[in-house]
Amino acid sequence: MRDPLNGSPPEAPKPATIYDVAERANVSIKTVSKVINNLPEVSRLTRSRVQAVIEELSYRPNQLARGLASQRSFMVGLFCDAPAAGSGYIARIQMAILTMCQKEGYHLIVECIHATNQNIAQQVHALVAQSKLAGVVLTPPLSDLPTLIDALKATGTPIVRFSPEAAVPDVIDVDIDNCQAAYDITKYLIGLGHRRIGFIRGPLEHADARARYEGYCRAIAEADIPFLDEYCQTGNYTYRAGMLAGEKLLTLKDRPTAIFASNDDMASGVMASSIRYNLRLPQDLSVAGFDDAIFAHAMYPRLTTCRQPIADMAEAAFLALIHHGDKPIGPLTLPHKIIVRGSTARPPTA
Known part of the structure; x- marks a missing residue:
């Protein structure tokens, strides 16, 4: 749209400044600055009035100037x-x-x-x-x-x-406590009666992946379940890694009756692999994950998992x-x- 008087586009409205906020709220610039930086010495009523004007004018503080003024970074x-x-x-x-x-x-x-x-x-x-x-x-x-x-x-x-x-x-x-969390979910699967429990660990350079693997190993050892190398696969926390690891586990001669993946992305990959082998969840195969991602309660069947309060x-x-x-x-x-x-x-x- 052009200005009908001179044919040029109208100028965009200028953003509000700290001076505009101070004038509208009828306070000093120093008071506005204190409110922006969450500093004391401002009454609750004045603080509320300044904050209301800031929202009304859509004022955005200049972060560099703000940091210089308060000797802090934001x-x-x-x-x-x-x-x-x-x-x-x-x-x-x-x-x-x-x-x-x-x-x-x-x-x-x-x-x-x-x-x-x-x-x-x-x-x-x-x-x-x-x-x-x-x-x-x-x-x-x-x-x-x-x-x-x-x-x-x-x-x-x-x-x-x-x-x-x-x-x-x-x-x-x-x-x-990643170790304890993995231990708890493995113990839950053991409590259901599973003894052939596959595990998909995360990248070995991740400390949390190693801790979850330790928790899995501790739980099956306490239950006197023999540790089998072929029941443990490694992935990189992605859906595709879960699919690939799931295929390796599900094609074993004595395939696991339950698979615990170190995160929900890999657990969902295992669930996808189970469809390829005509396995029903949870009747033929139980799957558990870790994290409680948003999709964990949106898929079918909904995913048993460990909730990490991210x-x-x-x-x-x-x-x-x-x-x-x-x-x-x-x-x-x-x-x-x-x-x-x-x-x-x-x-x-x-």
């Missing part, structure tokens, strides 16, 4: 390994942290870091220098990558890690970052829960 980084970037696990962490950022007035930068990259230190130093990150959340397998951790610590950047294996000084860890873990990670240095924070271990649905039952009698 940018949080989420680092993930490139192959894992497309997984539902990473997407759920990203969405949960993004929600917290929006709630608290922060911005999120997502960066894919190749664990095999020889120039990680240079990449990290450049990124931190450009973005002035308030902190970084690391996901597996980056959680246990010394080169990356050392590079971030050298820049003074606070770090929170998801599901690491070994503790690192001055780094906060957020996790569940949203709560991400929220805890974010709060640990922005309050870093306020008080010492140790490892944060959140509870898991076994969710029993229709994909598991007693083994077939034949």
